[in-house]
Amino acid sequence: MNFQDIKSIKQKLFxxxxxxxxxxxxxxxxxxxxxxxxxxNNTQLPNLLNPILILVHIALSAHLIEGIIALFYAHKxxxxxxxxxIYTFFVGTVGLLELWENNDT
Structure with a gap:
């Protein structure tokens, strides 16, 4: 595999x-x-959703932190x-990687 193949695979994966x-x-x-x-409203979600909700908390927290990092780093x-x-919040680490690979500095 050469560099061009790896770059192509990375773009498709992103x-x-x-x-x-x-x-x-x-x-x-x-x-x-x-x-x-x-x-x-003093009601409760179905118990089946509790494990999913834990994963949602983790994912939203991670994406929020990545969005904050992008907020401060994008200006540079x-x-x-x-x-x-906002873009990085929705796409996650991929947004940060794209930002760091941007050579417009």
Missing amino acids: TIIKFISIPLITLGMGLEIWNIQTLT KNQHPIKYA
């Missing part, structure tokens, strides 16, 4: 991760909103900070 990550994070936000709504790479932070 694209797949982005297409999967955006709906999953959106779904996770919806589940979190549903959880908050059930807490305010000549990117719009808020726009890139």
Whole structure:
């Protein structure tokens, strides 16, 4: 395998991760909103969703931290900070890797 093949595989993998990550994070936000709504109405989510909710908490926390990192780092790479932070929140680590590979400094 040469460098061009690896780069091509990486780009395809990044694209797949982005297409999967955006709906999953959106779904996770919806589940979190549903959880908050059930807490305010003194009801409860089905017990089946408790393990999923734990994973959602972890994923949303990780993506939030990555978004904050992108917010502060994007300016150094000549990117719009808020726009890139939102993008990175939804796509995760892929957004940070793309930002760090950006050679516009």
